[in-house]
Structure formats: structure tokens, C-alpha cells
Amino acid sequence: MPTLVNQETLHGKRILFACVPGDGHFNPLTSLAKHLQTLGCDVRWYTSAHYAEKLKKLAVRHYPFIKALDVPSEKVDEIFPERKAIKGQIKKLNFDMINYFILRSTEYFADIQAIHQQWPIDAIVADCVFSAIPFIRPLLHIPLISVGVLPLIQTSKDLAPPGLGLEPSDSWLGKLKQDFMKTMANRVLFKKPNQLLFSLLDQRNIPHTESNMFDVLVNSSTIFLQTGTPGFEYKRSDLGKNIRFLGPLLPYRSPDSDRTTWHDDRLDHYRKVILVTQGTVEKDVDKLLVPTLEAFKQTDTLVVVTTGGSQTESLRARYPYANLIIEDFIAFDDIMPHTDLFITNGGFGGVLQAVQYGLPMVVAGIHEGKNEIAARVGYFNYGINLNTETPKPEQLRKAITKLEAIPTYKNNVQGLADEFRAYPVNDLFAGYVAQALTSVAA
Secondary structure (H helix, E strand, C coil), X not given: CCCCCCHHHHCCCEEEEECCCCHHHHHHHHHHHHHHHHCCCEEEEEECHHHHHHHHHHCCEEEECCCCCCCCHHHHHHHCHHHHHCCCHXXXXXXXXXXXXXXXXXXXXXXXXXXXXXXCCCEEEEECCCCCHHHHHHHXXXXXXXXXXXXXXXXXXXXXXXXXXXXXXXXXXXXXXXXXXXXXXXXXXXXXXXXXXXXXHHHCCCCCCXXXXXXXXXXXXXXXXXXXXXXXXXXXXXXCCCEEEEECCCCCCCCCCCCCCCCCHHHHCCCEEEEEECCCCCCCCCCCHHHHHHHHCCCCEEEEEECCCCCHHHHHHHCCCCCEEEECCCCHHHHHHHCCEEEECCCHHHHHXXXXXXXXXXXXXXXXXXXXXXXXXXXXXCEEECCCCCCCHHHHHHHHHHHHHCHHHHHHHHHHHHHHCCCCHHHHHHHHHHHHHHHHHC
16 A cells, blocks of 8 residues: 655646546546545546536536547437447447447547646546546656546456456366456457557557457556455456555545435334435336335335436335335435345445445346446355346345345455455545656656
């Protein structure tokens, strides 16, 4: 871990944050940006116009996309209507890698280059799949700190290829299969996006020896800061030398917030409370919310549903039962202290926060990298991975019953929560930024 820095070390440094337009890429970085501000950094942010209002409230200057196509994750199917017809997991992942990420890379870089010309940047902090990362250090000679807002994306000789949600194997045959799958992933399954990125790098004479885009992103970073701790990551004998664990990264919350704390008296009258969410991006309530409501309606279990603003009123009308609470949004810090079990589609932020509160969980997620999060929850017995994004009510009932019956899940989550508390996220981050700046100065 780095030596903790004093305020003078970073005072006055010009730090540009940059991220792709998705809540899971923007929100986790907000606490880091605000912490650097308290240390006297001039912090600014390059991202979608979708986040202009949030950045205004954070008092962070916003640089919007100019040359880059603005594709907020909530509107990806609207901007790319052909995506709706893609059903296969691999085909959809290929489409997203090409259209949402790689084709935006040179556009992002052009915008950042223009920003750098008017406001000389000392360092850039970017989410780990911000696709301009490989261009920044070779062409602008600026230190770049990547933040892993997904489970670690680096390829390893000990693991299956990232992105497929596969648990590691200990057997000789299993390892042989993993090696074969890595070759297949690089040369067949994800050949098109990999070759597209390589061609863009070649056009600018940027050397690369990696076999896939994920490794390019990791290796192009001065320091790669992985959200979470070793207890939520598979063991690797070949962990990249620039990779560090940062601890549980959660969105900024103003200490002087005057918001009203959410509470419902029913929380005090039920022996068991289940919280269920499918985040803000997923709009189809029939995938997880409806099956959960069906599974536990009119039971002695209190179910608290957060819809992210999707069909809240219609769900309330459809499920008017006393043991069901349905809200657009509830701050997890308000509800999780009263919760016993967590059902989620695998959003990383929600999972990390559930761990902090020691909640065993049921995970039902496949797309947008959620299969990797679900796989880790299942592998380490922090909960149950249902390996689907459309569970049946009976599957959910059985999973909840199993979590209650086997204390291993609760004990394991509590152990990970203890590990989380050993990582002072903001102080570690400031130390790593100082390290990156020092390495360039040297």
C-alpha cells in the first residue's frame, strides 16, 4: 500500500476524470473526485451530457463529449436499435465492445487532446473500460490511473477468459479447457473487437503485444486500481505489477445532506426482510422484480423492492399486499441495516454495499458484466448464483431458504466485510495518484 499523502503533495494538481456514460462507471468515481478536491486538486470531468446536472451538484467542472458520440447506457437500444434484435450473450457482448466502447475510443481521445491543449492535465483518472486509455500515455505522456469498476478484467493463466462468467477450475482437465477457451475467446469469439482496437492502435503507431482489448486496457494504465479486495477476486499467480486493490468503492454522499431518511414502520414487524433491486439500467421488471414479488407475496416475509423508477405505480397496483413495499428508490444506507437478505441482478455497487452490511445474497444477472459478479458471489459462497437473469419464483424461494439454512454464507460475507474495513479507500487512492505523478516526474 502507498504511503498516505499530506495535502501539499497534490495541492494544485490538475486531475481530469473520464468515464463512459453509464451509472456503474460514473457513480463509483464520484467519491474519489470529491476527496481529491479536499486535498486542493483542480478536478474536472470528461463525460456525457447525461451527467451535467450531477457534476454541477458535485461542484466539479464538466467537459461534455464534443467529437464523441454520446451513448448513455439507458439509451443504448434507442441509439442502436439493431441491438434489440441480438439475443445471444456473446453476440451482444461483441456488439457492445465494438459500438459502445472501441469505436468511441478515438473520439474520446480527440476530445481529451483538445482539453489538454486548453488546460494542461497532470493526471487522468478513468474507469477501467474507458476506451481511450491505450492512446493517452503513448500520445500525451500523461499518467493514467484506471479504476476497476468491474471484477478484474485482466487475463490470467489460472483462469477462464474474462467476460464469460466462468469460475476457475483446479483440475488438470479444467485448466486445459480454460486455456482452450482463452484462445477461442481471443481468436474467435471476440476476434472482431480485438482486431478493431489493434488496428486503431496500429494507425497511430502505438505498440501492443496483448492478445485482447481487456489486457490492453490494464497494461496501458500507469496504475490499475481494482475496486474491492482480494477476498472478492480469484487467486492469480500472474497478477499484473501495476494492479492494486483499492477497497469497496461507493458513490459520494454529501456529509451535510439534508435529505429525509427513508423508513417504514413495517420493518419493525417482520422477522425476515428481503431487499430486491435490479438497478436503474434494467427496465424490464418481469426479469427479477415480478418473480420475487410472486415468490413472497402474502407471506410472513417483508419484501422491499426498489424499481429504479420502472413501473413503480403499476407494480403497486398489481401487488397491493401488506408484506410488499415498492419504491422508486431507497438509499441502501437507509434500508440495508434493516435487511436480512439481498436479491440483485448483480450490479457491482449494490453487491459491494450488501457485503459491507453483511448480507448474504441471491444474484440473477448475465449481461453487462454481471455474470462475472454473480460468479464470484457463488464461487466464494457469499450467496447463490442462479446463472440466469430471468429466475422463476420457485428458484428464488429455494435460494432464500438455502441462504437461511446454511450459516456459511452469512459467515463468509461477514468475513469479507471485515476485510473491506481494512482498506481506507480515499486515502489509498490519493496515495496512488501521488505515486503516479511521482513516477512520471522521475
